[in-house]
Amino acid sequence: MIIWEVAYELGVEYLRLWKAYVFPSPIDVFKTLYSLFADQTLVIAILSSAKRIILGYLVSVILGLIIGLIIVKFKWLDENASPLILGLQTLPSICWLPFAILWYGLNESAIMFVIAIGSTFAVAIALEAGIKNINPLYIRAARTMGASGFKIYWNVILPASLPAIVSGLKQGWSFAWRALMAGEMMSATKGLGQVLMVGRDLADISQVMAVMIVIIVLGVVVDKLIFGQIEQNIRQRWGLDRA
Amino acid sequence: MSIKVEDVSKRFITKHSDTETLSRVNIEFKPGEFICILGPSGCGKSTLLNIIAGLEEATSGRVTLNGKQVTGPGPDRVVMFQEAALFPWLNVIDNVEFGMKMAGVAPAQRRERALKYLKMVHLTKFQHAFIHELSGGMRQRVALARALTFDSEVLLMDEPFAALDSQTKMLLQIELQQIWLETKKTILFVTHNVEEATILADRVVVMSANPGGIKKEFQIQVARPRQPGNVDLAYLMNNIMQELKTEVEKVAKAEYDNDWNIQKNPVLPSINDNLGSGV
Numbered sequence: 001m002i003i004w005e006v007a008y009e010l011g012v013e014y015l016r017l018w019k020a021y022v023f024p025s026p027i028d029v030f031k032t033l034y035s036l037f038a039d040q041t042l043v044i045a046i047l048s049s050a051k052r053i054i055l056g057y058l059v060s061v062i063l064g065l066i067i068g069l070i071i072v073k074f075k076w077l078d079e080n081a082s083p084l085i086l087g088l089q090t091l092p093s094i095c096w097l098p099f100a101i102l103w104y105g106l107n108e109s110a111i112m113f114v115i116a117i118g119s120t121f122a123v124a125i126a127l128e129a130g131i132k133n134i135n136p137l138y139i140r141a142a143r144t145m146g147a148s149g150f151k152i153y154w155n156v157i158l159p160a161s162l163p164a165i166v167s168g169l170k171q172g173w174s175f176a177w178r179a180l181m182a183g184e185m186m187s188a189t190k191g192l193g194q195v196l197m198v199g200r201d202l203a204d205i206s207q208v209m210a211v212m213i214v215i216i217v218l219g220v221v222v223d224k225l226i227f228g229q230i231e232q233n234i235r236q237r238w239g240l241d242r243a
Numbered sequence: 244m245s246i247k248v249e250d251v252s253k254r255f256i257t258k259h260s261d262t263e264t265l266s267r268v269n270i271e272f273k274p275g276e277f278i279c280i281l282g283p284s285g286c287g288k289s290t291l292l293n294i295i296a297g298l299e300e301a302t303s304g305r306v307t308l309n310g311k312q313v314t315g316p317g318p319d320r321v322v323m324f325q326e327a328a329l330f331p332w333l334n335v336i337d338n339v340e341f342g343m344k345m346a347g348v349a350p351a352q353r354r355e356r357a358l359k360y361l362k363m364v365h366l367t368k369f370q371h372a373f374i375h376e377l378s379g380g381m382r383q384r385v386a387l388a389r390a391l392t393f394d395s396e397v398l399l400m401d402e403p404f405a406a407l408d409s410q411t412k413m414l415l416q417i418e419l420q421q422i423w424l425e426t427k428k429t430i431l432f433v434t435h436n437v438e439e440a441t442i443l444a445d446r447v448v449v450m451s452a453n454p455g456g457i458k459k460e461f462q463i464q465v466a467r468p469r470q471p472g473n474v475d476l477a478y479l480m481n482n483i484m485q486e487l488k489t490e491v492e493k494v495a496k497a498e499y500d501n502d503w504n505i506q507k508n509p510v511l512p513s514i515n516d517n518l519g520s521g522v
Binding site: 138140141143145146155156159160234236237238 | 332333
């Protein structure tokens with residue numbers, strides 16, 4: 001923060017390298033942040049973004065897990081569909097937006113679709129890799145103990161690949177977040193991305209910065225509170241944090 | 244419960260090689276018998292056990308359990324592996340309960356039986372511990388408790404103590420003898436350790452290598468519980484060792500370079516030695 005302020009003082013006030021509208025001072029940014037919270041703009045934006053991402057993300061997790069399981073189950077599908085899925089994953093999800101708008105119109109569903117498609121493949125790939133890397137001994141042991149079919153999936157394969165699944169979920173979350181922002185900046189009437197876009201349109205650099213800060217803070221909070229807790233829990237159980 | 248292995252052969256065919264791991268093996272295990280299968284590494288003893296367990300399929304021949312042919316793995320032939328194969332996402336008691344959970348036993352009953360067997364291996368204090376908190380010996384005890392919960396009459400053990408230190412191994416060998424005397428299970432125990440085989444078994448089956456087959460059987464009629472260092476066992480061990488030596492040599496010949504020879508000079512030469520220099 002101090003470095004930021006010093007850079008601002010030096011660059012904008014004294015040396016006049018940049019204009020104040022390209023490089024905001026931290027004080028201005030926090031003032032804007034405060035006023036955005038005070039007039040509820042950000043609260044509404046955060047809530048509507050949260051609703052979209054939670055729904056979109058849930059859909060993608062369910063779809064991703066189903067796709068992953070299907071791929072693992074059928075070897076020929078694995079051989080043929082894996083490159084396709086990898087390709088689809090590298091495609092930035094915002095590229096789906098034109099499609100989404102044509103299919104669903106300029107509305108919530110379109111953004112949700114972009115979010116879901118962004119993280120589905122990350123989850124599917126992580127699940128597939130997780131299942132493929134299970135120690136075969138666990139499966140052999142489970143089979144000699146009378147586990148088979150669905151039971152072996154539920155009681156052995158899924159828990160054994162859980163560490164990989166969680167890292168896939170985490171990755172999926174960050175893809176979903178990016179897709180959400182891109183989608184909102186392009187086509188939404190409310191939401192964080194839209195507030196950020198308004199800041200750009202009004203050449204209000206401190207508003208842009210303020211929204212960026214909110215996004216970063218939200219990302220860190222979700223990561224620490226949800227994924228961090230789950231990962232910590234797994235690491236403790238498995239004894240992975242003893243190195 | 245008697246197990247019959249009839250004419251079982253196993254070939255592993257890959258792009259580069261065709262190995263006959265087992266060649267027409269015939270053997271029968273009587274109910275309540277403790278059998279050790281002994282052989283050099285690579286003689287197919289673990290393969291034989293896996294075929295009996297149903298984890299691998301025989302190329303030809305068949306295995307029957309009480310007259311019924313074995314087609315796949317099942318809880319009537321529980322296997323204990325060299326590594327404990329406990330699930331790291333479950334704690335000790337849940338691991339012990341796993342088999343009963345698969346069989347659909349009610350939770351209260353499950354817990355009660357799991358505790359009974361944990362008591363048998365002296366680990367009730369650790370019932371809520373996670374697997375990584377246990378030592379290697381404790382893990383094998385948990386695996387043993389888990390195997391006992393199936394109440395199967397057959398227990399298949401694939402070098403379960405091989406990775407343990409010798410003190411822990413000794414303790415577990417004594418405990419296994421006691422558990423076997425209490426439960427009267429048929430135990431098939433694969434090992435490469437001659438001492439372990441003589442301490443544990445009623446009958447030691449020595450396998451030959453390349454291709455794997457039964458070479459010779461030894462009846463061990465020594466009073467239990469047996470301790471290492473018993474004179475009768477030492478005599479038997481020596482006999483078995485002679486039988487095994489040629490097999491070990493055969494395997495080594497196939498794996499090592501041509502200049503290798505099991506008959507080493509019986510006098511260890513030292514750089515200070517100069518035999519005959521004083522004559």
